[in-house]
Amino acid sequence: MTAAADRTFSISELAQEFDVTTRAIRFYESEGLLTPERQGQRRIYSRRDRVRLMLTLRGKRIGLSLLEIRELFELYDAANNDEPQLTKFVDILSRREQQLTQQMQDIQLVLREIGQLKAQCEHWMEKRSGGLPE
């Protein structure tokens, strides 16, 4: 293990790396998604915070709300401990699994349509480029 394992990040470093505003990052904290340390009043982000930010953005990309993302974090953290939580956890996961599978099917459909449309367009354009002048 090298010495770089405990690297920390400033808010603007993270903002740059993930292409979000500092405002957004602070907002995520206010919503309980990040919990950076403080050095005086400045926020210091650990690797864990960085990972959570990544996961947050990925969650957003697949259509989760910040609240849902937070719930998943909490459940994930609690999953080692509590027993009755486990059933609830699996429940939520299954539901989300369902939705995502549906979403993938929708996307595949649209992708197929897009492919066809693009092919048609290119076909038309070829015909035109060899067609009659004005």
Next chain:
Amino acid sequence: MTAAADRTFSISELAQEFDVTTRAIRFYESEGLLTPERQGQRRIYSRRDRVRLMLTLRGKRIGLSLLEIRELFELYDAANNDEPQLTKFVDILSRREQQLTQQMQDIQLVLREIGQLKAQCEHWMEKRSGGLPE
């Protein structure tokens, strides 16, 4: 061709069929996604309107905004006519294709993680059920 080809629908029929409120349907019209006829003041929806409603809902499921959906409708309608539009059309399609592909990858990642988590949970629960009593 049978006589049923020109069937029309009332707003609540569509609302029921697709499980949306009439308010939403009227809103989609106000956003230019639907263009039902009128019989007096009542809206009469054609098969075309019904299809557009379907497409609208599908678009929403994959994360398109109503505005984007409308633009796609317009471009699709104009695609037969205009020539310089075609390039723009293909552009938009390609961009969306990109995003959707990325989205699918994200989803696949999450689905894999979900699968692993579920397996782990079930594993834990089995162990507990056969474990030491209170």
Next chain:
DNA sequence: GTTCCAGTTTACGTTAACGTAATCTATGCT
């Protein structure tokens, strides 16, 4: 010391996509 600069707090503004009344209209039924 002052001038940057990144960072902080506070607070009001904004957009999308409807929800939720409240009020009005048309029509078929009894």
Next chain:
DNA sequence: AGCATAGATTACGTTAACGTAAACTGGAAC
């Protein structure tokens, strides 16, 4: 005629996820 029912219009309310602006802080550079 009277009533229920579906639909229409108008308008204000709501939520999520930040944007934007203003005013303050604390250290670094000159």
